[in-house]
Amino acid sequence: MINVNDYLLSGDGKPDWLIYPNELVDMIRLGRVKLVPWHLDKADASFREYLRLKSRLGRDLVPFAYRQDREDLACFEKGKGQTVLIIHDNTEPGWEDEGSYPSFADWLRDAELEAASWSRGT
Numbered sequence: 001m002i003n004v005n006d007y008l009l010s011g012d013g014k015p016d017w018l019i020y021p022n023e024l025v026d027m028i029r030l031g032r033v034k035l036v037p038w039h040l041d042k043a044d045a046s047f048r049e050y051l052r053l054k055s056r057l058g059r060d061l062v063p064f065a066y067r068q069d070r071e072d073l074a075c076f077e078k079g080k081g082q083t084v085l086i087i088h089d090n091t092e093p094g095w096e097d098e099g100s101y102p103s104f105a106d107w108l109r110d111a112e113l114e115a116a117s118w119s120r121g122t
Contacts (some may be wrong), residue, residue, distance in 0.1 A: 002031045007040055009062065013047045017078045018062055021104035035108075035115040037068045049073065057093050061085065065111075072098055074107060 007028045008020055027033075033040040041049070046063055053061045053075075060078035067073075071089040076082070084107040086098040101107040 002028060002033065004028050006042055007033065007046075007064075009043050009047055009050075013043070015050075015060065015062065015078065017060070018076060019082075020064075021082055023104050023108060024064065027108070035065075035111045036118050037070075037114060038065045038074070038111045039068060040065050053087070053089075057096060061087060063087070074111075 004025060008025070009015075009018065028040065041063055049063045050061065053059060053063070053073075061073075061075040062077075063073040063075045065074040071091075073087045073089055075085045075087050077085055082103045084101040084104055086100065087096045088098045089096070101110070
């Protein structure tokens with residue numbers, strides 16, 4: 001069984017502004033941590049990336065998933081509520097934004113469509 005705390009920041013590592021969407025918590029509880037090409041980050045990796053992105057980009061971005069075929073991270077950002085931002089990692093500051101979704105549910109819908117496409121090989 002998957003422990004939710006393995007995937008979600010908590011305690012001192014969780015920024016005060018971050019509220020995880022219920023859909024994300026439920027997804028982890030159900031063991032749905034891979035939606036190839038997307039994979040949910042474990043909490044320790046998410047925290048390291050949060051600190052690195054804050055230092056490198058000067059933004060409060062908490063990643064919760066990464067895409068295996070690109071250097072893209074799905075993130076929540078301070079002041080943006082439940083909006084999911086797609087951040088391209090390892091690019092020059094100012095060029096990192098790849099797009100956004102108004103909510104986690106919107107991101108999940110697209111991630112599930114991509115996963116279905118990948119499983120068919122298309």
